[in-house]
Amino acid sequence: MDRRSFLKVGAVTASSGVLGACGQVTKKVIPFVTRPDDGVNPVDGYWYATTCAECNSGCGVIVRTVNGRAKKIEGNAVHPVNGGKLCAKGQAAVQRVYHRDRLTQPLMRKGAKGSGKFEPVTWEKAIATLGEKLAGAEGSVFYLNSGNNDITAGVANAILGKMSGFTMATNHDPGKESQFAGGATLNEYPHTPYPDLENAEFSLLLGADIFESDRNPVFFARSFGASRRDRPSIRGRLVYCGSRLSSTAASCDKWFPVPPGYLGVLALSIAHVVVESVISRGLAQSIQRNALGRWSEALAEYAPEKVADKVEIKAELIRRIARPFIDEAPAVAIAGDDIAGYSNGVEGLDAVAFLNMVSYEIGREKLRIKPRHTPVSDQDLKQRMLAWFGLAPEKQTFRRLKELVDAMSAGKYKVGVIHHTNPVFDTPASLDVKTALGKVGFVAAFANFMDETTSQADLVLPDHHWLESWSAQVPNFVPGVPVLNLRQPVIRPFNDTRSATDVLLAAAGKAGMKIPAKNGEEYIRKIVDKFRAEMLEIDPTLSRDAAWRTLLSKGGWWPSEEEQEPSETPSNDKLWAMKNRLKVNDPSFEGGSGFPYHLHLYQTVHMGRGAGANQGWLQEAPDPITTLMWQSWVEMNPATASKYGLIEGDLVTVTSPHGSITAPVFPYVGIRPDVISIPLGYGHTEYGEIANNRGANPMKLIGTGMDSQSGALAWRSCKVNVKKAGGSVVMLRSAHPEGEYKGEIFQL
Amino acid sequence: MSSISPIGKGALAFLTIAALGALSGFGVNYFGPIYLTTHKPVQPIAYSHKLHAGDNKIPCQYCHTFARRSEMAGVPSTQKCMNCHEFLGANKPEAQKLNDYYDNDKPIEWKRVFDLPDHVWFNHKRHIRKGVKCQKCHGPIETMEVVYRSNDFKMGFCLSCHQENGAPTDCWTCHT
Known part of the structure; x- marks a missing residue:
């Protein structure tokens, strides 16, 4: 090849490369078939209220839709859970709708079980297959979800719950489950004080990563902002104890690196200081003196001097941490994952609850605690709310999941339905869910994406994204008031997907089972009808449709701020009569000397x-x-x-x-x-x-x-x-790890 | 130039030609068919602006209702067409096509005629409110059986009008 022809070839190659890289310009204009409501502006778009489903917290959101596409998700300002704020997961949810990996049609397993080989089938065939399997599986069906308390679970319970041997299990976040169980173990006292961070002047976070992974990060981050900024003369103080400086701990004023598993001991030590102080000040009345004496005895071994070595905080400092719980200003202790995640988890949670109760009663006597919401985390309320959907108020814990998996391995189940959860990936590998799923006769999975669990299924049913479907939900962490979250389709389905609720109902209907409603929307409307009288926000003179629209435009139902009457203050006598264990055992750890x-x-x-x-x-x-x-x-x-x-x-x-x-x-x-x-x-x-x-x-x-x-x-x-x-490897990072100031220490 | 070796000259020529090639590629894309005044695509329905806007004198903004309200002029929904075609022209093949689209709940995929490159920001609302006639930019639409791109929409086209009317000519007015 001579030089001239080489250059010619080079030029052509270069230009065609650039041409290819530039891609195509927009070539089509596609208008609506049916014009949406009057006044819709193609650029400004419309905002619709719905409920986020990226986790189970149940934050209210508003979604901007332009030309039938979801463009932006923001928090719903009137929602009692998140009050207009939203986390990164919620903000990023639109990316999931238009994700290239989304499942677009039903898939039936083709190769060997668990091989991950599938072939597309029609919806009719998928629904008929599911119905057939459900009908023939009397006594051996399970339904597994992420504990999102939504109507799909309610519908599953209504259809399958009638069968003997039906198992409903959830694959909760680790840590959260024990949190929910924790509040309920103190049976002798009616309620655990609500962690009212917003109105507290001092908050002690005991391993509670509440701004990142706890019960509801958005709720607590919002409360944190309020505690720091919203009060003219008070700036909430926060102290974090735990083995790692998490991003929550980094937001606090002080961090104590307590050894793993000993935070419960620390809580009791603080409680000891509080009780002793009440006794020495002679605050207690006669009935209380008995209780205080009993507690003082039980807590004797948790005197700061005795546990200082265990918790690695000097006795004097423990006393200083305890001071706000004795003083008049509202103080609250919040327990989190670093208490709950050990073998002595519940003991630790109980210890923190006890500390709060004693401190609360002292404060209440002085009328200083004035929480905005009901000052209790009301387990009964949550159970009442779950009953709206026909969900049993059972405690869904890891133990239950493990029992399910063991039974699966033993070949007990003919059919399993999995709804938006990925236990093969996010439960301990030693539980071996993958092998267990292989021993279930037939597994149907509702999902948006192929994942480690969905690929083990026999039938993959692509669900609508939550922006495309009807649903209703009870928030996982109840913010002190009853909340019914509604979810409405804000856009048309992007793919050939169907709502899980509708598919379950259709399959059961096809199999001749009794179904509670024709589809998800109807089921929700039935729930709303049932509670119409209770729903204070709704004008009783409104028609059924008008009431429904009012609820949808708001994103759900909850009492308005004025109607949130403060609930009855927990009875004094119950606390003082309580015979709590007040003992936190040392944690036990897996792994011997070879694992330091x-x-x-x-x-x-x-x-x-x-x-x-x-x-x-x-x-x-x-x-x-x-x-x-x-x-x-x-x-x-x-x-x-x-x-x-x-x-x-x-x-x-x-x-x-x-x-x-x-x-x-x-x-x-x-x-x-x-x-x-x-x-x-x-x-x-x-x-x-x-x-x-x-x-x-x-x-x-x-x-x-x-x-x-x-x-x-x-x-x-x-x-x-x-x-x-x-x-x-080179670590990909966005900034200097010590921040803009590169580790300079500022003394304020 | 004598100091450059023959190999160096070759490389220089190659780079120049490659750069020209790259530029032409860029050019074809940004000034490609859609940006040429001859751009006159065949539409899924042979809609005639001459018949509607010219002979029957339907105002532009009866259909392009968003022009005065937003950045985009918007193309009417099929439903809007049906406001009239429910009753009119049912025996004509093109109107029959429209009916089929509507009955099957299928949007009409019009081929785009007017477009500006991504680095230009244009707002219909402002121009309409100022009283600029649609024809000023879009040409004699009411005479077109098939719409074609009647202007080149190059920067000079925008600037000359902006200068005549005392509209801002700062870069960020359009390149924002």
Whole structure:
């Protein structure tokens, strides 16, 4: 080839390359078939109220739709749970609607069970198959969801609950389940004080990562803002105790690195100081004196001097932390994952509840505590609300899930229905849900995406995205007032998907079973009709349709601020007559002498348990503490890291009695030297290109140990060993880890 | 130039030609068919602006109702067409097509005639409110059987009008 022809070829190649890269310009204009309501402006769009389903918190949202497409999701300002705020997961939900990996049609298993090979089938065939299987599975059906308390669960219960041997189980977030169980164990006292962060002047967070992964991060973050800024002369003070400086801890005024599993002991020690102070000040009346004497005796072994070594806080400091609980100003202790995640979880939760009660009663006598909402976290209220959907108020814990999985392995179930949950990925690998699913006769999975669990199913039923479907839900964490969340389709379905509720109803109908309604919308309207009289917001003179529209435009039903009457103050006598255990045993840990480090798994605010790992927006969002993104990491104290000669990015193998994973090290000063910390949510293998093989899944490391009393997963009670794996990677990060000021310390 | 070796000259020529090639590729895209005044696509329905806007004198904004309200002029919904065609022209094949679209709940995928590159921001509302006639930019639409792109919509086209009328000519007025 001579030079001239070489240049010609070069020019053509270059220009065609550029042509290809530029892509196409918009070529079509597609108007509506039917014009939406008058006044719809194609650019400004419309805002519709609905309820977020990215987790189970049940935040109200408003969605901007332009030309029939969802463009922006924001918090619903009138909603009692989130009050107009929204987290990153909620904001990113639109990306899931238009995601390229979305399931677009029903799939039937083609290859061997669990092979992940599917072929498309029609909806008619899918529904007929499901109906056939359900009808022939009398006595051996299970329904597994994420504990989202929505109408799909209600419908499943209504249809399948009539069969003998029907099992309903949930795959809760670890930590949360024990939180819910915790409040209910104190049977002798009617209510546990509501963690009213907003109105407290002092908040003691005992391992409670409430701004990132606890009951409802948005609710608590909002309360935190209010406690800091909304009161003219008061700035709420917060102290965090726990083994890792989480992003919640970083928002507090002080952090005490308490050894894992001893926060309950600390709570009782503080309670001891409070009780002793009440006795010494002679505040108590006669009936109370008996109780106080009894408590003082029970708490004697938790005197600050005696537990200072255990909790690694000086006795004098414990007394100082206790002072706000004795003083007049409202103080609250909030228990979280770092209490609940151990073998003594419930004991710890009880200890914190006790501390709050005693402190509350002291404060109440002085009429200083004035919470905005009902000052109690009312378990009865939640159960009443669940009953709206026909859901049994059973405690759904990890123990129940484990029993289900064991029964599955034993071949007890003919049919299983899985609704938007991924237990193969996000439960401990030692539970081995994958193998168990293989022994179930027929598994149907409702999902938006193919994932580790859906790929094990026999029939994959692509559900609508929550922006496309009808639903109703009870928030998982009740904000002190009854709330019925409604979900309405704000856009037309983007793919050939169908709502899970409708499919269940259609399948059961086809199989000749008795169904409570024709479709999801009708089922919700029936619920609304039933409670019409109770729904204070609704003008009784409105017609059925007008009332329905009023509810939809608001996003659900809850009493308005004025109608939220303060509930009756919990009875004094009950507290003083209470005979609580007041004992927190030392935690027990898995792994012997060969495993020197505590494993501290946690959820970041955007990744959670990993459902958002296939969303580029969430992968790109930097972790608030480390600013790392697109990967998982192993946090180690720099002192621990240097012992192994590890620097940032060096690969390290973390081994537990149950398994091992390899990931890069991130030295972090905000962690105890005896603790290794790994975020959840990474390390998917069958969740699409964006999520797959990105980081490692630490659920491989933990066992299925439980808190024996509550049955909650003791997910932080595992010990591990680390070993340099050799090699290193570049850690993708958005900023300097110590912030703009690069670690300069500012004294304010 | 004598200091440049023959190989260097070759490389230089290659780079120049490659750059020209790249530019032409860019050009074809940004000034491609849709940006040429000859752009006159065949539409899914042979809709005649001459018949509707010219002979029957239907005002532009009867159909393009968003022009005065938003950035985009908007194309009418099929339902809007049916306001009249429910009763008119049922025996004509093109109107029959319209009926089929509507009955099958299927949107009509019109081919785009007028478009501006992504780096230009244009707002219909402002121009309509100022009283600029549609024809000023879109040409004699009411005489067109098939709509074609009657102007090149290059920057000079916008600027000359902006200058005549004392409209802002700052860069960020349009490149925002």
